[in-house]
Amino acid sequence: MQAQAIRNCLVRKMLRKDVVGAHKIQIDTIVGYSLPTDERGRGRTLLEEMAxxxxxxxxxYGGGHRENVRLTSIEAAVRYLESNDGDVPFGFG
Incomplete structure (x- = not known):
């Protein structure tokens, strides 16, 4: 997969799972949900860069060893996907 396709996949999954506001998710969890096994290491690196x-x-989001992430807003995630040829989930576009 191309790097931008991986980024789009991660943002799309976070959008679908409503990981925004007080909701957060660990980097390893969202990478595991979103990507095939052979892309997870690269996806983790890209997600850390995106943050x-x-x-x-x-x-x-937060501190400590858990490495939590979240979306800044639903609108920002939709704009990001639209401007990077990503697939906006049904109901968000």
Missing amino acids: TDPECPVES
């Missing part, structure tokens, strides 16, 4: 990129709708 530090102000242009991406993903942010780190």
Whole structure:
């Protein structure tokens, strides 16, 4: 998979699972839900990069060893998917 396709897949899954606001999810959990086994290492790296990129709708949340992430907002996630040729889930577009 291309890097952007992996990013889109992760954002789409977080959007579908409503990982926004007070909801959060561990990086390993969302990567495991979203990607095939052979892409999970790369997906984890890309998700960590996305959490530090102000242009991406993903942010780190909380502290400690759990490495939680969430979407900054539903609207930002939809805009991100639309501008990067991602598939916006039904009901969000």
